[in-house]
Amino acid sequence: MKVLKRMILLSIFFFTILSSAQNGGKMKKKFGMVDTDNNNKISLEEMITFYKGKKTKKGTPVDAKAMFLGLDSNDDGKLVLKEFIKPVNRKKASEKSKNIKKVAIKQVSLAKTEKLFGLMNTNGDNVISKSEWVKYQEAKAKKLGKPAKNVNLKFLGTDKDNDGKITIQELLLDVDWKLAKQRQKIQ
Structure with missing residues (x-):
């Protein structure tokens, strides 16, 4: 046996x-x-x-x-x-795929933001003043046939350091509506 x-x-x-x-x-x-x-x-x-x-x-x-x-x-x-x-390794493949998509989205977002920043920054000083912001937002609204809404509020929520200018780094971030409303109350 x-x-x-x-x-x-x-x-x-x-x-x-x-x-x-x-x-x-x-x-x-x-x-x-x-x-x-x-x-x-x-x-x-x-x-x-x-x-x-x-x-x-x-x-x-x-x-x-x-x-x-x-x-x-x-x-x-x-x-x-x-x-x-x-x-x-299916788990690793899935994780890597998600990371690749996130990077691709960020790259597209950065390219679009850089283009938008260039359109708004009409005087070439590498910051968007409030007047440049308003001018762009109003022109965009007119082109779409809609009234410009919350232009000043969006500026306040985008200008994170409250220096009256928007940098490309600030433009990359979402509008902080809570901050905008707080600043609006103070003004």
Whole structure:
């Protein structure tokens, strides 16, 4: 009986090793197919190109970006074979995706704010005076065919340091309505 148990355990052990080696060989071959520039590293672009149009076993499109983010364990933006053959860390992929979206939103917001600041700062002194603010807000409202609302209140809530000027840093922040109303009461 002991001999039979040992034989079964040895069979399972060797089967596991053989299966793992075969799977490793398949993954190495797939790695070579994805690594189109043959630099032994897979970029996000290579991953997306390889999986474009491919489906999962469930029939949904392969999310190559999420897969890449979940495999890139050292966050260097490249996958080496050691990373590629490991299971995808879905939790890490999800967290990285959220962070990437936040950064992208901030970059878009910054670009839009810089453009807006340039439009308002008509005298080029790198601050928006109250008169520049009012002039811009009224012109914008007129263009939209609406009356300019809360122009002074918005200025008070945007001018965080209450120096009578708005910097680009202040413009990046949301209007502080509570602060604006407090300042309005004082005036």
